[in-house]
Amino acid sequence: MAQPQPIPGTTIFDGIQAAKGYALNKMCFSFNDAGNRAAFKADEEGYMARFQLTAPQAEAIRKRDVLGLLAAGGNVYYLAKFAGILGLDVQDLGAAQTGMSKQDFKAMLVRANEQVIH
Template identity: 70%
Template sequence: MDATIPGTTLFDGDQAKKGYALNKMCFSFNEEANRQAFLADEEAYMRRFGLNEQQAAAIRARNVLQLIEAGGNAYYLAKFAGIFKLDMQDIGAQQTGMTKEAFQAMLNAAAHQ
């Protein structure tokens, strides 16, 4: 059985190992003090958790697809997105290359079919 889905990064054991530092950092954002520390000095905060350059570049770019490719798990990445007041529809729009408004219209149209 072929486990690949074109255009999709599967979160498997290898991705979990690859993204451990990134996901651990994102989990830390459950605490307000950690969110504030990140916002005060993002670079120092990323170094504290040992992010590699691929992960750090994706954080700097606020690019969810790059974060997923770097081993990020969607549940933990939602913690990161929340710092910037982004919700799952913002992330879905980014993943599909749509504006948030276009993504919401697509969801609404699908719900009314």
Template identity: 70%
Template sequence: MTQASSFNVPGTYLFDGDMAMKGYALNKMCFSFNSAANRQAFVADEAAYCRQFGLNEQQTRVIRERDVLGLLAAGGNVYYLAKFAGILGLDVQDLGAAQTGMSKDAFKQMLLEAGK
């Protein structure tokens, strides 16, 4: 896992080909959440749903623990993870806040200041 260096934001990782391969099953599962029926199936039995997509032990654990940094380290792509976050009532800014250890409001303020 390679820590991003060109834009150093704590908790971010370079999503390269190796990470894409590592996270393929996890990202495929999260993409499936575009379907309401799949979201319902996941909520009904998370463990079975993870097995259906072939998640490894690390990926299954971080899904169960709702560990955003762990999901990224396990090869998760934030755009696919947003589908998972939606099931939990979270958005991409919630994920960014969790990545950086900030509150959502502090994260939003950081983004505003960075854009100036």
């Protein structure tokens, strides 16, 4: 099987990243429950400690650093749960990943969709 080719500026989510981000992704998955979202909002530090996040993961949470969370093993689908607490959506995450504004990111998605249709 061929190895995935690196894409400049992106973090490939593979088995190594999955293992690295297990605690972070487990915590973000817990946000499916409204009580857990409220517990996080009430005591972010205590909630992160409960899941034993690494120092880089916790710092990225504190800074709301999406790219840092991806580098720390975060999976975008689980991070979307965290983003929801902050009032962000997947397009906000995509914009952050690409260094674009949300408006520019959405326009790029529309252009790409139009190319597929035509």
